[in-house]
Amino acid sequence: QFPPFAKLVVDYLLGRFTFFNNKLYDVNNRQAQVLDDFTIQSLYGFKKDNPFILEILEGIHQTLNIRPAKQLEAYKISGRDFIIDLKEHRLYRTNPSPDSSFFKFYDVDYHAAIGSKKKVGKFLGYVIADHDSLHNATLQAYYIAQVACGLKSKQNFFISKSGVRTGKGLRHIGLSGIFNKIDVELDLLIKGGFE
Structure with a gap:
C-alpha cells in the first residue's frame, strides 16, 4: 500500500x-x-x-x-x-x-447566461419594492463572489427585509445554488451582537 x-x-x-x-x-x-x-x-x-x-x-x-x-x-x-x-x-x-x-x-454559454440575467432582473423587480433595495439585491451576488474568491474581505452584509410571501426566500435559495452562504435570522440574534 x-x-x-x-x-x-x-x-x-x-x-x-x-x-x-x-x-x-x-x-x-x-x-x-x-x-x-x-x-x-x-x-x-x-x-x-x-x-x-x-x-x-x-x-x-x-x-x-x-x-x-x-x-x-x-x-x-x-x-x-x-x-x-x-x-x-x-x-x-x-x-x-x-x-x-x-x-x-x-x-453554460453566453446566451444562456444573458437569458438568466434577464430573468433574474425581472424576478427581482417583481419581488423588491423600492429602488435602493433592488440596487442592493442586484449587487449581492457579485459581492458574495468577490468575498468567496478572496478578492474582498467580509466587511459588509446584506439584510433582506420584506413582507411575507414576496419571494425573498427564493432569492436566497438561488444564491445557495451558486455560493456557500450562511443565513442569519435577525430576530434570533441576542441584543448586543453587533457591538
Missing part, C-alpha cells in the same frame, strides 16, 4: 496542486477547489491527528516550486464561451483556455 503522504506529494509533483494566498488549490479541473486539512485527510486517508500536512506540503512547494498543470484563475468565473473577471470588473467573450482552472466554472 502506497503511503498517503507519498500520494499527496506525487499529486503535487504532477501539478495537481498550487498554493495561492496561503491556500492550497486543486487545479485538476475547470473549477479550482480550495483544500483544507480536513479535505486532504479525507481524500488521502490520513489519520485525523495529522494537523501539519498543509504546512509540510507548503514547505515542499517553497523549495521545489513546481508549476501546476493548469493556471489558477482565482478571481475569474468561466462559462463555456465567456469569462467574468471579478478583479477587473469585466466580461470577456472568449473560449476559456483548457489549461486554466477557475474560481467558478459553469457549463
